[in-house]
Amino acid sequence: DCHSTPPTHRRAAEPPTHRRASRDSMPFVLFLALLASATAAPTTKGRRANEQPKVRLVVTGETNVARTTRGARASNRVAQMAAWGGNVTMTIRAAHNTFTVVEVADPNEARLFKEQAERSGLRVEEDQRRYPGPSVATRTQPLAEETPWGIKRVYNGAVPNASFFPSAVTHPLCIIDSGYLLTHPDLPSDATAADPLQADPAGTMYFGGDLCNHGTHVAGTIAAIGGDGEGVVGVFPGAPGLKIVKVFGQAGSPGCGWAWASQLVDAVQRCVDSGAKIVSMSLGGAPPSDFERDAFQTFFDDGILSIAAAGNGGDSSYSYPASYSSVMSVAA
Incomplete structure (x- = not known):
């Protein structure tokens, strides 16, 4: 379910700082709305919740x-x-x-x-640990297709018709999250794994499944299909060729758990290797990390636009990687 209720807070922990998005990238920067329901608050759920890790x-x-x-x-x-x-x-x-x-x-x-x-x-x-932002996805009754409030705000009105959006892309969007439900009727079916090791349906980190439903929710905000009479409409309806890296929700686990900052850096590199120039991360945590900061600076210097959740707590706390100067920080 990709429907979300309006967030209640609108102050980012740190203003957006990415300054180098190209003209070609700008239409896709609009999908920063996907982070509107994301925060970096830790959760006690997940396969590691009761463990005492080394x-x-x-x-x-x-x-x-x-x-x-x-x-x-x-x-x-x-x-x-x-x-x-x-x-x-x-x-x-x-x-x-x-x-x-x-x-x-x-x-x-x-x-x-x-x-x-x-x-x-x-x-x-x-x-350091990085957590998925909790989803506020709700659905109180069966609905025909609708356009969420955040999508309307991105376009200051109605979503443009299909001719506005490219039917093919050279550099696909890449989503780092809990996976992508390939069988979801309101999502493009041509998404693929940015990490070849996650392409096997029998694998515990198969990209095409989503135990948490968080990555699927985020993907819907970005790319939910328009005009199909169900679900919602995304910022880039039916975005072609999405690349997915799964870092949360390993098969067999009771919940989403968390990912390590080192895994996140590796995931971004997988996105880059797949040809992506824009990386979406509806996740975060604290404290900061020097190696993580350095890595995102390098990605930025190489022309990669990284977008991450600052949190929707409405306070002065900092979430990482969103609060690094090389990352576009988005909150609601």
């Missing part, structure tokens, strides 16, 4: 250390970090950098690991 660290400053997770240099790095008490869980290559994700048993071991790594010239910081 401390997760991100190691950077490894220029030219390893081009692949295999091979002698990578093996030496893993062995070295193991000697410091860390378990390397993944290596991410994004934003022209390499990020090594390490888990340690507790905060004391994290401190010891950081001391040893920094003596070797590496930078270490704790990975």
